[in-house]
Amino acid sequence: MTSRGQTTAMGVSDQVEGYPAVTAPFGQALVEAGRRRSDVVGLTADLGKYTDILPFAEAFPNRYFNVGMAEQNLIGVAAGLARTGFVPFCTTYCVFATRRAYDFIAIGCALSRLNVKIVAGLPGLTTGYGGTHQGIEDLALMRAMPNLTVIDPCDATELAQATVAIAEHDGPVYLRLLRGRVPAVLDPAHYRFEVGKARLLRDGADVALISTGLMTQRTLEAAAQLVTDGINAAVLHVSTLKPFDREKVLALLEKVPAVVTAENHSTSGGLASAVADAAVDAGVRLRLRRVGIPDCFCNCGSIPYLVKRYGMDTASIVAAARAVLSESTSLRAAPTLSREHST
Amino acid sequence: MLTMAAGKGQGYIGQGLGFADLLAGLYFHAMRYDPKNPSWEDRDRFILSTGHYSIALWAALAEIRVLSLKELSLYGADGSRLEMSTLDSTPGVEITGGSLGHGLGQGVGMALGLRLKEKQSRVFVELSDGELQEGSTWEAAMAASHFNLGHLVAIIDCNGIQADGPIVLNIEPVAEKWRAFGWNTQEIDGNDMEQIVTALDQARRGGRQPYAIVARTLPGKGVPSIEQCEKAHFLNVTHIDWNEAIRELEAHHD
Numbered sequence: 001m002t003s004r005g006q007t008t009a010m011g012v013s014d015q016v017e018g019y020p021a022v023t024a025p026f027g028q029a030l031v032e033a034g035r036r037r038s039d040v041v042g043l044t045a046d047l048g049k050y051t052d053i054l055p056f057a058e059a060f061p062n063r064y065f066n067v068g069m070a071e072q073n074l075i076g077v078a079a080g081l082a083r084t085g086f087v088p089f090c091t092t093y094c095v096f097a098t099r100r101a102y103d104f105i106a107i108g109c110a111l112s113r114l115n116v117k118i119v120a121g122l123p124g125l126t127t128g129y130g131g132t133h134q135g136i137e138d139l140a141l142m143r144a145m146p147n148l149t150v151i152d153p154c155d156a157t158e159l160a161q162a163t164v165a166i167a168e169h170d171g172p173v174y175l176r177l178l179r180g181r182v183p184a185v186l187d188p189a190h191y192r193f194e195v196g197k198a199r200l201l202r203d204g205a206d207v208a209l210i211s212t213g214l215m216t217q218r219t220l221e222a223a224a225q226l227v228t229d230g231i232n233a234a235v236l237h238v239s240t241l242k243p244f245d246r247e248k249v250l251a252l253l254e255k256v257p258a259v260v261t262a263e264n265h266s267t268s269g270g271l272a273s274a275v276a277d278a279a280v281d282a283g284v285r286l287r288l289r290r291v292g293i294p295d296c297f298c299n300c301g302s303i304p305y306l307v308k309r310y311g312m313d314t315a316s317i318v319a320a321a322r323a324v325l326s327e328s329t330s331l332r333a334a335p336t337l338s339r340e341h342s343t
Numbered sequence: 344m345l346t347m348a349a350g351k352g353q354g355y356i357g358q359g360l361g362f363a364d365l366l367a368g369l370y371f372h373a374m375r376y377d378p379k380n381p382s383w384e385d386r387d388r389f390i391l392s393t394g395h396y397s398i399a400l401w402a403a404l405a406e407i408r409v410l411s412l413k414e415l416s417l418y419g420a421d422g423s424r425l426e427m428s429t430l431d432s433t434p435g436v437e438i439t440g441g442s443l444g445h446g447l448g449q450g451v452g453m454a455l456g457l458r459l460k461e462k463q464s465r466v467f468v469e470l471s472d473g474e475l476q477e478g479s480t481w482e483a484a485m486a487a488s489h490f491n492l493g494h495l496v497a498i499i500d501c502n503g504i505q506a507d508g509p510i511v512l513n514i515e516p517v518a519e520k521w522r523a524f525g526w527n528t529q530e531i532d533g534n535d536m537e538q539i540v541t542a543l544d545q546a547r548r549g550g551r552q553p554y555a556i557v558a559r560t561l562p563g564k565g566v567p568s569i570e571q572c573e574k575a576h577f578l579n580v581t582h583i584d585w586n587e588a589i590r591e592l593e594a595h596h597d
Contacts (some may be wrong), residue, residue: 041459065455065490073448073482080452083437084460088452107442112431187499305560 005302007128018185022156029163051091079108094135124264131297140269152213156182161193198245204232222259222317267292349585357562359399368539393448444477473505488525533558
């Protein structure tokens with residue numbers, strides 16, 4: 001009998017192999033933001049330990065509020081703090097922020113453009129706790145909300161930079177959190193996060209790999225593997241989903257014959273949809289394969305098992321690139337939207 | 344208010360008239376504000392959680408000259424800032440209200456923020472009895488006592504009506520619920536000015552507990568023809584002779 005993977009306990013990260021790891025990059029960066037700005041306050045809804053905000057709580061105990069298991073109130077209280085001139089960072093999980101507190105984010109924060117930062121853990125397949133805890137459609141929900149800025153950072157480097165950047169950015173923000181020991185894939189000496197800007201991490205003319213969030217880690221690996229096939233892939237990392245960096249995406253689409261998108265989220269309503277929208281609006285014909293979570297709630301299990309099962313691993317990105325390039329050239333005349341996920 | 348509703352042909356006039364005495368107590372007795380500078384940092388905050396009671400707030404803000412009496416004729420008109428439901432872009436309005444269950448949570452946040460800034464300002468939150476059916480109200484109520492927000496006052500306007508008619512899901516005993524959540528609680532006749540002023544004075548005494556005023560109000564108070572509209576949530580002009588209503592209200596105040 002072969003040994004099986006195991007669902008791991010809360011707070012354990014499965015994604016540190018092969019890269020230097022940073023512990024609690026969000027919490028460390030929030031302490032830095034709190035030192036720079038005395039108006040930064042921290043809130044959580046009984047998930048302080050699990051959203052890496054405790055370094056801030058220890059550094060600024062008077063500026064930290066735990067409102068208990070009450071996500072609607074978490075956002076409402078943050079809105080009230082913003083109305084008295086503070087910059088509240090509130091942490092919970094993606095599923096609770098978006099599914100439970102949507103009305104409070106919409107009316108309490110976005111409608112009035114209040115300066116509330118929502119930092120949401122367990123995006124996509126970063127937990128093995130199944131459909132109750134995996135944020136698989138949060139980007140779709142948050143992208144649909146007017147006035148909101150939506151960010152899915154790649155790694156520890158970008159998460160830390162984004163935390164400091166959104167403290168300075170006036171307006172409501174939804175930031176996906178990577179917690180615990182988080183790999184640093186991007187070099188902090190060279191990478192610079194800017195709200196609303198996509199970054200070309202690798203140039204190539206054969207196929208465009210457009211990715212967001214932690215899928216950019218795997219997309220870079222996929223691009224390196226494709227070289228052995230003689231395929232030169234460009235990698236465009238779009239960490240801000242809204243506002244969407246249409247210009248940079250369209251500039252890349254015009255250079256390459258085919259596109260693969262990769263996101264740690266449902267293939268519907270997130271990055272793939274944003275790319276397709278931009279292409280349609282600009283009249284650009286597109287051959288597109290989408291790597292992401294199919295339209296289903298996912299099972300419990302270990303992260304490597306889930307990532308493979310739902311077609312979210314590096315091999316799935318490589319396969320999608322090969323597939324989209326091998327489609328007959330006659331297809332180039334017709335726009336094709338297809339999806340890629342192994343079973 | 345009657346003129347506004349008559350101009351528009353409709354409005355939440357029953358609730359507005361029922362809550363008007365409490366607004367008078369707040370703006371002419373309890374609250375500290377500067378009509379010339381509605382966003383004065385040290386002001387006391389008043390949150391109208393039921394944004395659709397805006398008709399009463401516009402009248403009060405006109406009485407204290409934050410708005411002009413003349414502008415009231417634009418209530419609910421296209422392009423007017425005196426909307427049927429409050430937007431925070433209108434001077435004197437603290438939050439965008441109307442989606443019920445939002446007011447108290449934002450009030451808790453404001454009270455925390457004002458305390459962090461070491462302001463002496465207080466926060467008054469109006470909420471309705473129907474709004475007590477929203478779970479978020481109780482999340483906020485629990486937090487307010489946990490954080491010892493003694494400068495936060497909730498005024499629960501118990502007028503006995505909600506969208507589908509008389510209170511559709513039992514909320515009683517209201518005062519006991521607030522006490523159980525750790526609030527210093529007083530139940531009053533919300534249309535009796537002496538009781539209103541006494542309760543607002545008691546709420547000022549400080550201490551660590553937030554203060555709840557459970558105010559029993561009569562929708563349409565002061566206008567018998569509206570008081571008699573059986574539990575009307577939203578009144579249309581066809582049911583009311585507005586000129587007669589104004590005469591009734593004037594007679595009530597003579």
